[in-house]
Amino acid sequence: MGREYSLDSLQIDRTGAENLHRQIYAQVRNLIEARVLASGSALPSTRELSRVLGVGRNSVIAAYDQLALEGYLRLRRGARPLVVELPARARPAPAAGGRAVDVLSARGRLLQAQAYHSGRPGHLVLHPGMPDPDNFPFDTWARLLSRRARHARHDLFGAYHLQGYPPLREAIARYATVSRGVNCGPDQIVVTNGAQSAFDLLARLLIDPGDAVWMEEPGYYGARAALVSAGASLVPLHVDRGGWRLDPPTRPPRLIFVTPSCHYPLGITMPMEQRLNLLRLAEASDALIIEDDYDSEYRFQGQPIPALQGLDVSGRVVFVGTFAKILFPAMRLGFVVLPPAICDRIVPALATTGHFAPLVTQAALADFINAGHLTRHLRRTRRLYAQRREAFYAAFDAHLSPWLSLQRTGTGIQQVARFHGAVDDRAFVAASAAEGINVSALSMQYHGRAAHPGLLLGFASADQREQERALRRLGLLARRLAEPLAAASLPDGTVRASAATGSGGEGA
Numbered sequence: 001m002g003r004e005y006s007l008d009s010l011q012i013d014r015t016g017a018e019n020l021h022r023q024i025y026a027q028v029r030n031l032i033e034a035r036v037l038a039s040g041s042a043l044p045s046t047r048e049l050s051r052v053l054g055v056g057r058n059s060v061i062a063a064y065d066q067l068a069l070e071g072y073l074r075l076r077r078g079a080r081p082l083v084v085e086l087p088a089r090a091r092p093a094p095a096a097g098g099r100a101v102d103v104l105s106a107r108g109r110l111l112q113a114q115a116y117h118s119g120r121p122g123h124l125v126l127h128p129g130m131p132d133p134d135n136f137p138f139d140t141w142a143r144l145l146s147r148r149a150r151h152a153r154h155d156l157f158g159a160y161h162l163q164g165y166p167p168l169r170e171a172i173a174r175y176a177t178v179s180r181g182v183n184c185g186p187d188q189i190v191v192t193n194g195a196q197s198a199f200d201l202l203a204r205l206l207i208d209p210g211d212a213v214w215m216e217e218p219g220y221y222g223a224r225a226a227l228v229s230a231g232a233s234l235v236p237l238h239v240d241r242g243g244w245r246l247d248p249p250t251r252p253p254r255l256i257f258v259t260p261s262c263h264y265p266l267g268i269t270m271p272m273e274q275r276l277n278l279l280r281l282a283e284a285s286d287a288l289i290i291e292d293d294y295d296s297e298y299r300f301q302g303q304p305i306p307a308l309q310g311l312d313v314s315g316r317v318v319f320v321g322t323f324a325k326i327l328f329p330a331m332r333l334g335f336v337v338l339p340p341a342i343c344d345r346i347v348p349a350l351a352t353t354g355h356f357a358p359l360v361t362q363a364a365l366a367d368f369i370n371a372g373h374l375t376r377h378l379r380r381t382r383r384l385y386a387q388r389r390e391a392f393y394a395a396f397d398a399h400l401s402p403w404l405s406l407q408r409t410g411t412g413i414q415q416v417a418r419f420h421g422a423v424d425d426r427a428f429v430a431a432s433a434a435e436g437i438n439v440s441a442l443s444m445q446y447h448g449r450a451a452h453p454g455l456l457l458g459f460a461s462a463d464q465r466e467q468e469r470a471l472r473r474l475g476l477l478a479r480r481l482a483e484p485l486a487a488a489s490l491p492d493g494t495v496r497a498s499a500a501t502g503s504g505g506e507g508a
């Protein structure tokens with residue numbers, strides 16, 4: 001059974017200009033056609049609705065009868081009427097001359113054509129980069145949130161503090177300095193709705209259409225999408241197991257995007273020599289660098305590597321952090337550390353972009369950090385994920401090693417595996433999604449042609465038994481799909497990344 005709706009927001013005009021039953025009929029029909037009332041949902045009984053709207057019952061009966069006659073409702077004796085399933089929505093009519101009407105701007109078309117990987121609620125096992133919901137201290141979080149919500153009437157009530165709630169900016173500045181070696185004060189912090197909103201904000205503020213942007217290849221599709229949508233002309237910064245290929249770029253970039261602490265997707269860390277070289281190249285091109293530090297807190301081998309930002313003496317590194325991995329993605333909180341020279345230029349733009357984050361959540365997060373919960377949670381999850389990582393390796397070897405090899409790296413909560421042969425990794429991902437397993441395709445992380453088909457697999461989000469079961473199912477899938485799919489791949493064994501041609505979402 002679907003949801004129940006009260007319909008008490010229907011607007012009734014009692015001036016007599018239109019029949020009451022026509023008014024009810026027209027508004028309910030609009031709600032059904034707009035899919036606000038989903039198919040299968042129950043509407044109020046005629047008696048209830050006439051009481052709620054203060055109209056005669058006959059008006060409601062007449063409206064419901066008409067809706068049933070036209071196929072919008074199914075009436076049932078002694079039960080609430082049900083909204084029926086409507087056929088798929090009609091496409092917009094072609095304009096004269098046969099050209100489809102497109103309401104989107106050129107920027108809008110770029111935005112909607114970008115690839116993404118979103119996942120589905122409940123399908124967490126092996127989801128790349130996803131933390132474990134069963135080990136998040138939701139009771140503590142709920143207590144802090146509700147306390148702040150209850151006392152929000154003063155400084156958390158209006159759209160204040162566009163740059164971020166000051167106590168949270170202070171807490172973030174301390175955390176980034178101590179844990180990540182970032183060199184900053186609270187005035188340099190901007191709190192955003194996750195890292196993605198920071199990428200969009202920075203892309204819009206820092207580049208003009210046609211500007212060269214040096215983007216990791218392979219690289220994070222989310223950042224790439226934001227840059228391309230702002231009109232960037234991408235220049236590939238190739239990354240492979242040997243690291244970042246820092247030959248002087250063919251065109252001097254205006255902006256450089258890197259993930260030095262934990263490369264996305266390969267999981268490698270940028271060596272010191274390459275960091276210094278990168279800073280020198282940025283200086284030579286007078287470029288800014290966006291350092292995406294998304295997964296650096298989970299380092300399972302060796303010492304934590306301080307941020308590139310901490311080495312920067314010329315104010316060119318814009319550091320982006322997120323709470324998506326160390327807390328959870330739906331919290332939608334992240335932050336930017338701006339070089340002091342550009343702070344004043346960027347903060348006023350936040351009012352226009354609307355990229356500022358909800359204050360009650362920000363205040364609860366400040367309390368969470370200041371009371372030591374973040375540190376405790378990180379300590380606990382580091383231990384837990386380290387065990388899961390070992391179990392993941394063992395299960396991977398047992399079930400997938402005939403078809404894929406794993407690139408074992410020391411940082412982050414996901415790993416890359418490459419198919420031994422030519423396999424359409426996007427088709428493989430679609431087949432896995434049909435089984436409720438939400439991995440993502442390595443080819444999707446390339447702007448151009450993928451060097452190898454492969455998969456990104458997360459090992460943090462589910463316990464070892466569930467993970468083992470899912471890897472076994474992927475093994476069966478590989479047995480079934482790896483051979484026949486090989487024929488669909490390109491002759492040289494690579495798979496073309498359709499993101500380059502704007503294929504839209506993977507949406508697994």
Ligand SMILES: Cc1ncc(COP(=O)(O)O)c(C=O)c1O
Nearest residue numbers: 129194195196220264294322324
């Ligand atoms: C490379 C990279 N950067 C940043 C993020 C975080 O994005 P957000 O904070 O918008 O959830 C992710 C999330 O998957 C990521 O993979």
